[in-house]
Amino acid sequence: MPSSTVETVFDAPRDIVYRLFTERDSVAPYLPIQVKQVRAGDATGVGAQYLLGFGKAGVTEETTVLVPGERMEYKIVKGAPVKRHIGIVTFADTTDGGTRVVYTMESEPSLPVPAPVLEFGLRALTNQLLGGIRKALR
Numbered sequence: 001m002p003s004s005t006v007e008t009v010f011d012a013p014r015d016i017v018y019r020l021f022t023e024r025d026s027v028a029p030y031l032p033i034q035v036k037q038v039r040a041g042d043a044t045g046v047g048a049q050y051l052l053g054f055g056k057a058g059v060t061e062e063t064t065v066l067v068p069g070e071r072m073e074y075k076i077v078k079g080a081p082v083k084r085h086i087g088i089v090t091f092a093d094t095t096d097g098g099t100r101v102v103y104t105m106e107s108e109p110s111l112p113v114p115a116p117v118l119e120f121g122l123r124a125l126t127n128q129l130l131g132g133i134r135k136a137l138r
Helices: 014-022 024-030 115-136
Strands: 003-010 034-039 049-054 057-067 071-078 082-093 099-109
Touching (some): 003 115, 014 071, 014 082, 024 034, 034 057
Antiparallel strands (some): 034 049, 071 082
């Protein structure tokens, strides 16, 4: 299954970085697409769904796992030509007060797409989100 992993460090405390990732719509003003919560999750945030796209067109992600301050996982539940797509993001403190983020996406397309092309697309999407989070932290 094609996958992409991007590691980066943010010059911000882990709790702030974690919140920007897990409350997806909080970073919306810093992205070139719209991000809107379409369903609330349970008290922990698991089950929350976010539409990423333009208007009603886009993909819907659902938060599946939240370990406060440490890990989040999501899956695409609608709007993408995939059999399966998951994202896993882990968070750890750096020695200088920043936050190390490891973001992995795995995708199994429902259409025949060469793995290198899909991996390039996944990496581009990840980098776009990371750029939006960097802007939000300024």
